[in-house]
Amino acid sequence: MNAEAFAKKTGFKTVCIPSPDKEVEGVYIGDLLSWVMGKAEQGNVWITIMSNINTVAVATLADTSCILLAEGVMPDENALEAAKTKGVNILSTPLSAYEAAMKISELLR
Amino acid sequence: MSDNLVFRFDVQGNDFTSAGQASVQVKKNLRQLGLDADTIRRVSIAMYEGEINMVIHAGGGVAEVIVSEDYIEIILEDRGPGIKDIDQAMQAGYSTATETIRSLGFGAGMGLPNMKKNTDSMEITSTIDVGTRIVMRVML
Numbered sequence: 613m614n615a616e617a618f619a620k621k622t623g624f625k626t627v628c629i630p631s632p633d634k635e636v637e638g639v640y641i642g643d644l645l646s647w648v649m650g651k652a653e654q655g656n657v658w659i660t661i662m663s664n665i666n667t668v669a670v671a672t673l674a675d676t677s678c679i680l681l682a683e684g685v686m687p688d689e690n691a692l693e694a695a696k697t698k699g700v701n702i703l704s705t706p707l708s709a710y711e712a713a714m715k716i717s718e719l720l721r
Numbered sequence: 722m723s724d725n726l727v728f729r730f731d732v733q734g735n736d737f738t739s740a741g742q743a744s745v746q747v748k749k750n751l752r753q754l755g756l757d758a759d760t761i762r763r764v765s766i767a768m769y770e771g772e773i774n775m776v777i778h779a780g781g782g783v784a785e786v787i788v789s790e791d792y793i794e795i796i797l798e799d800r801g802p803g804i805k806d807i808d809q810a811m812q813a814g815y816s817t818a819t820e821t822i823r824s825l826g827f828g829a830g831m832g833l834p835n836m837k838k839n840t841d842s843m844e845i846t847s848t849i850d851v852g853t854r855i856v857m858r859v860m861l
């Protein structure tokens with residue numbers, strides 16, 4: 613499933629989706645950037661509450677399919693701008709990371 | 722023998738807005754060269770962690786990436802405070818990062834371990850009050 617279809621099916625709010633064709637596979641949850649760098653796999657939905665510009669760089673380098681901001685978090689201006697130019701998809705949901713992961717798990721099963 | 726390709730970047734210290742920019746650029750360059758995804762990913766991760774360390778721990782530095790026929794070499798050089806105990810710094814979870822830096826998501830103490838894990842060789846030379854030089858290689 614690509615990122616665009618994923619956003620539609622989950623109903624997560626699309627903050628920006630400059631790379632709609634990225635394949636979505638699996639989930640990684642974490643807020644510490646080096647853990648994400650070391651552990652997230654290509655195509656993962658990365659669920660986090662970290663919304664600063666550095667998450668955009670990490671998503672680019674770790675090849676995640678999208679950043680999913682949990683708990684209703686929204687990116688700051690810098691982060692959003694960088695995401696658009698670097699082709700990083702950002703979604704947002706009022707759900708907790710746990711609830712969001714449950715929802716994704718049902719969909720990707 | 723074919724010429725090596727060299728990319729060179731100045732990394733600004735304590736600039737958290739542009740932190741990681743050099744690594745993102747390198748990734749783009751390596752993609753254009755048509756290298757395989759796994760190699761690009763390993764280089765990107767190792768370089769990012771080294772770049773961030775220069776930003777948060779060393780007041781900036783210089784990053785160089787050399788693409789040769791057999792390997793990609795990443796050289797990171799700074800004139801920061803140096804690392805007192807390299808074995809300790811290499812331990813997963815060890816970090817001297819401040820609370821402010823941690824609040825940005827850095828300082829998990831996993832940077833140097835990630836660099837080691839994603840490269841085929843890694844050599845750290847560091848002198849207190851002089852600086853740190855790290856040379857990593859990913860074989861092609």
Ligand SMILES: Nc1ncnc2c1ncn2[C@@H]1O[C@H](COP(=O)(O)OP(=O)(O)O)[C@@H](O)[C@H]1O
Nearest residue numbers: 774778779803810816817828829830831832833
């Ligand atoms: N370039 C550097 N200059 C000075 N100290 C460094 C440098 N790189 C790493 N260190 C030291 O090594 C520690 C561990 O680094 P690392 O594993 O990347 O974790 P973190 O950056 O999350 O603290 C740092 O907290 C710091 O004390």
Ligand SMILES: [Mg+2]
Nearest residue numbers: 770774832833
């Ligand atoms: Mg580090």
